[in-house]
Amino acid sequence: MMKIADYLKNSAVSNVEQAIARAKENEDFHALLSLTEERAMERAKKIDDGEISGRLRGVPFVVKDNFLAFGAPSTAASKMLENFDSPLQATAVEKLEAEGAICIGKANLDAFAHGGSTENSAFGPTKNSADKARVAGGSSGGSAVAVALDIVPFALGSDTGGSIRQPASFNGVVGVKPTYGAVSRYGVVAMASSTDTIGCFAHDAADASLVMEIMSGQDKKDMTTLPDFWSNRVDFPKKKIGIIKQFMSDGVDPEVRSIVGEYIEKARQLGYEAEEVDLPMAKYSMAIYYIVMPAEASSNLARYDGVRYGLRSSKAKTLAEVYGLSRDEGFEAENKRRIILGSFVLSSGFFDAYYLKAQKARTLLIDEFNALFEKYDMLIGPVSPTPAFRLGENIADPIRMYLADIMTVPASLAGLPALSVPAGKTDSGLPVGAQLIGNYRSDRALLEFAAEIEGVK
Amino acid sequence: MIAISTSDIHHLATLSGLTLSGDETESLRKDVEKIIEYINLLDSLDVSGAEPTYQVTDLVNVGRSDDVVAGEVSREQLLALAEESLESQIRVPKVL
Numbered sequence: 001m002m003k004i005a006d007y008l009k010n011s012a013v014s015n016v017e018q019a020i021a022r023a024k025e026n027e028d029f030h031a032l033l034s035l036t037e038e039r040a041m042e043r044a045k046k047i048d049d050g051e052i053s054g055r056l057r058g059v060p061f062v063v064k065d066n067f068l069a070f071g072a073p074s075t076a077a078s079k080m081l082e083n084f085d086s087p088l089q090a091t092a093v094e095k096l097e098a099e100g101a102i103c104i105g106k107a108n109l110d111a112f113a114h115g116g117s118t119e120n121s122a123f124g125p126t127k128n129s130a131d132k133a134r135v136a137g138g139s140s141g142g143s144a145v146a147v148a149l150d151i152v153p154f155a156l157g158s159d160t161g162g163s164i165r166q167p168a169s170f171n172g173v174v175g176v177k178p179t180y181g182a183v184s185r186y187g188v189v190a191m192a193s194s195t196d197t198i199g200c201f202a203h204d205a206a207d208a209s210l211v212m213e214i215m216s217g218q219d220k221k222d223m224t225t226l227p228d229f230w231s232n233r234v235d236f237p238k239k240k241i242g243i244i245k246q247f248m249s250d251g252v253d254p255e256v257r258s259i260v261g262e263y264i265e266k267a268r269q270l271g272y273e274a275e276e277v278d279l280p281m282a283k284y285s286m287a288i289y290y291i292v293m294p295a296e297a298s299s300n301l302a303r304y305d306g307v308r309y310g311l312r313s314s315k316a317k318t319l320a321e322v323y324g325l326s327r328d329e330g331f332e333a334e335n336k337r338r339i340i341l342g343s344f345v346l347s348s349g350f351f352d353a354y355y356l357k358a359q360k361a362r363t364l365l366i367d368e369f370n371a372l373f374e375k376y377d378m379l380i381g382p383v384s385p386t387p388a389f390r391l392g393e394n395i396a397d398p399i400r401m402y403l404a405d406i407m408t409v410p411a412s413l414a415g416l417p418a419l420s421v422p423a424g425k426t427d428s429g430l431p432v433g434a435q436l437i438g439n440y441r442s443d444r445a446l447l448e449f450a451a452e453i454e455g456v457k
Numbered sequence: 458m459i460a461i462s463t464s465d466i467h468h469l470a471t472l473s474g475l476t477l478s479g480d481e482t483e484s485l486r487k488d489v490e491k492i493i494e495y496i497n498l499l500d501s502l503d504v505s506g507a508e509p510t511y512q513v514t515d516l517v518n519v520g521r522s523d524d525v526v527a528g529e530v531s532r533e534q535l536l537a538l539a540e541e542s543l544e545s546q547i548r549v550p551k552v553l
Contacts, residue, residue, distance in 0.1 A: 087534040181514045194512065223519040224512075287498040298473060305474065307549055309538035319552045324476030336475065337488055343469045344489065345496075357499055359509030364502075366510060398488050399495055415513030440514070 004059055004153050004207045012044035012058025012102060019060035019104045022151040029127045031136070031145040032062060032105040036071025040104045047100055054099030055210065061096065063156045064143045065106035066113055066189040069093045076189045077121040078111040080310045080330030090187030091222070092156060092198050092215045099214050107142030107155060111332040112301065113163055113191045115139050116404045119395055120334045127391070129171045130430055134388040137167030137404075140201070144171040147201040148431075154202040154211050160191045161289055162383070162408025164199045165420035169383035169433025172422045173201050174208045174450065177408075178443050180415030181226040182212070184219030192296035195289075195412040205421070205450035212443065226441075234442040236377035236449065241267055242277035247381030247407050247435075256382045256432050259424035263434040264380060266456040267449075277372055277379065281365040282410055286402065288365065289409040291345050291358035298342025304330060337398065366414045373439040378446065380436055381407055383420045387430035407435060417443040421450045459497070461490040 007015050020037055040060070047058050063069050066076045068086035075081045093103060110120035118126040118141030126136035129148035136145045140157030144167035147155050157164040159177035168175025176199040183198035190196060198215065202208040216229040243264060248257050264274050306312040306326025313325035331339070345354035372379060384404050394401040411418040417440070420433040438446040466486045470477050477485065532545065541548040 084538070087530045087538070179514075181516065220521055223521075224514065224516065226514060226516070284499060284502055287496045290492060290496050291499075302474070307539065308535070308547060312540040317550055319549050321476070322549060323474045327474060328476045328478060331475075333481065333485070336477070336481070336485060337492070339473045339475060340466065340469045340485060340489055341492055343473045344493070347469070347472065354496065354499075356509055357502075357504055358496075359511060360504035360507040361499060361502055362510040363507045364504065366513070399491055402492075402495075 001150055001203055002153055003203055004056065004210060007059045007153055008057060010058065012047040013041065015058050015060050016040045016044040016102055016104060019152055022149070023105060026149045026151060029129065029132065029145055029149060030124055031107060031126050031142040031149065031151070033065050033075060033077065033108050033123055033142070034072035035105040036069070036103055039071035040102050043102050047102070052100050055214065056096060057100035059101050060104045060152045061101050061154050061156065062105045062107045062143060062146045062152050063093060063103055064109050064140045064158060066109060066158060067093055067156055068187040069103055069106065071103065072106055074106070076112050077109045077123060078330060078332065078335070079122045080304050082122070082311065084309060088187060091184035091219045093187070095215055096211070104152065107140070107146055109142060110139040110334065112189060112335050113139040113158055113160060114297070114332070114334045114338055116162065116166055116401055117394065118142060118167070119391065120332050122332055125391060128388045131388065134390055134430070135170065137170035137388060139163040141167045143201050144168050144173055144175065147173045147203065154200050154207055156198065156200055158188055158191070159197050159199050159412070160195050161293060161412045162405040164201065165383050165408050165418060165433070165435060166405060168201055168420035170388040170431065172425070172431030172433070173203060174205055174422065175199065175201050175420040175433070176208050176212055176443070176447070177411065177418045178212060178216065179226070179417045179440050181224045182229050182417070182443060183215045184222040184225050186219055186221035190300040192293040193300065194292065194296060195415070204454055205447045209444070209447040212447070229441070230444070232441060233444045234439055236442065236445045238375070238377045239272050240376045241272050241274040242372055242376040242379045243274055244279050244282065244379050244381040245276045246279055246282040251385060252382060253386045255426045256386060259426070259432040260380070260382045260434045263423040263453070266453050269456055270452060274380070277376065279368055279372070279410065281361070281368050284361055285365060285410040285413060286406050288358045288361050288413055290341070290402065291354050292362065292413070294338040294342035295346050295355050296342070298339040298346070301335065301339055306330070362413050365410060369414050369416060378436050378438045378442070378449065380434060383407060383433040383435040387426050387432055411437045416440060417446055419446050419450055421453070459490070459493050461486055461493065
C-alpha cells in the first residue's frame with residue numbers, strides 16, 4: 001500500500017507509469033471508465049522538468065467521472081454525457097493540479113451519482129475490491145475501489161447522501177464528506193444542491209487531510225463556499241463521544257455493530273468517554289431525503305435537454321422531441337425515477353405536504369444535532385447497516401437500495417462533516433467502516449481523531 | 458395511501474420534459490408508488506412551529522463584484538459541444 005509520501009520520493013513519470021499499469025492489471029473490477037494516459041504523461045514530464053511543483057508533486061489520482069476534467073470525456077457514467085469533452089475543469093481538480101498532482105483516470109459511478117452501489121452506471125457496475133461478487137457501494141464506487149486496489153493513493157468523490165462514506169466503508173478506505181460549503185462544487189455535475197459536497201478517499205487520515213486542505217476554501221465560482229475554511233477550525237475539547245442509539249439497533253448487522261463497538265473501545269483507550277445518545281429524528285431522515293433530494297435533482301437535471309450539449313436523439317423531428325427523446329435515451333431508470341418523484345413532490349397541490357414539510361422536518365433534525373453537539377464532540381455509529389451486498393441483490397427494490405444510506409443521510413441533510421474510517425473486517429473478510437460525525441467546521445479535528453485511532457493497535 | 462396511476466406517471470413525465478417508452482412506465486409507476494408510500498412516514502411527524510431549512514450554513518446573499526471578465530471558455534468551444542450549429546447559433550429542429 002503506497003501513500004502520498006511514498007509517491008513524492010519517485011519521479012512523476014514512474015508514478016504515472018506504475019498507476020496506469022496497476023489500473024490495467026485490475027481492469028476486471030471496472031473501477032475506471034477511462035484512463036487519461038496521454039495528458040498524464042505530458043504533465044509528468046513537465047513536473048520532472050521542474051515546471052510544476054507543490055505538495056502533491058507527481059502524485060497520481062483519479063476523479064469520480066462527474067468531475068469535469070481534461071484528458072477523456074466527462075460522462076457522469078451516463079449515455080447523456082458519453083461523448084462530452086469538457087472545455088473546463090472543476091475547481092477541485094485545478095487546485096490539486098496546481099500542487100503537482102496528476103489525474104490518471106476517471107472513476108465509475110452510478111449515472112449522475114444516483115445510487116448506492118455503482119450498478120446504475122450506464123457502462124456496467126464496479127466490483128467490490130474484497131469480493132468481486134459484491135457491489136463497490138456508491139455512488140462513488142469506482143473511486144473507492146481505485147484507492148483500495150492501490151492504483152492511486154487518493155481519489156475524488158462527491159457525497160450528497162452517503163456517496164463517499166458508504167463505498168469507503170464497503171472497501172476499507174478512509175472517506176471524507178466535509179462540512180457543506182468546504183470545497184467548491186464548480187465543474188462537478190450537480191445532483192442535490194443543498195446537500196452536494198466534494199470529498200476524497202485515501203488510505204489513511206493524514207493523506208485525506210492533505211487533500212482536503214488543498215481542495216477547500218472559498219471559490220468565486222461557487223457562492224456556497226465558506227471563507228477561511230481550513231484555518232478556521234472547530235476542536236474537540238470535551239473528549240466525549242455520543243454513540244447514536246438508532247444506528248446500533250437490532251436492524252443493523254450484528255457483525256457491523258460489534259466491529260464499530262471495537263472502534264469505540266479504541267477511543268476509550270485514548271481517554272475519550274463514549275455513551276449512547278438519542279437521535280429520534282434519524283427515523284425520519286430517509287423520508288426527508290427522498291423528498292428534498294429528488295426535488296433538487298430533477299431541477300438540476302432539467303438542463304440536459306439535448307440542445308446545447310450532451311446526447312441529442314437521432315429520432316427527434318421537432319424541438320419537443322429533442323427534449324423528450326434525448327432525455328429518455330440519455331437517462332437511466334434510476335435517473336427517471338428521481339426526476340418523476342421530484343416533479344411529484346414539487347407539483348402544485350403536493351408542494352406543502354411534501355417539500356415544505358420535509359424542509360421543516362429537516363430543521364427539527366438539525367436542532368437535535370445541535371443539542372447533541374452541546375454535550376459531545378462527535379457522534380459515532382456504523383456507515384451502513386450491512387457490509388457490501390451482492391451484485392443484483394437490491395436492484396429490483398429501490399427502497400431496500402435506498403436504506404443502505406439510512407445512516408449517512410442525516411449528516412448530509414444537516415450539512416455536517418462526516419468520515420468513514422476502516423474499523424475492521426467481517427469473518428468472511430468484508431471491510432466495515434465506522435462513521436464519525438462532527439459539528440460544523442470540525443473536519444480537521446475529525447481527521448486528527450481518526451489518525452490518532454489509527455495508531456491504536 | 459396514495460395510488461399512482463399510469464396517467465399520473467405520464468403527466469409527471471410531461472412536466473419533466475421526458476418521453477417514456479411504453480415498457481418502463483409500469484415499473485416506474487410501481488416504484489414511485491412504493492417510494493411515496495415510504496416518504497408518507499412524515500405524516501406521523503408534527504412539524505408545527507418549525508421553520509423550513511433551505512440552506513445549512515449561515516452564508517447570506519454572497520455577491521460577486523460587478524466586473525467584466527474574459528470567459529475561460531470561448532464561444533467556439535461551446536458551440537462545438539452542440540450537435541449542430543450554424544453561423545454562431547445552435548441549430549435545432551423546427552419548433553412548431
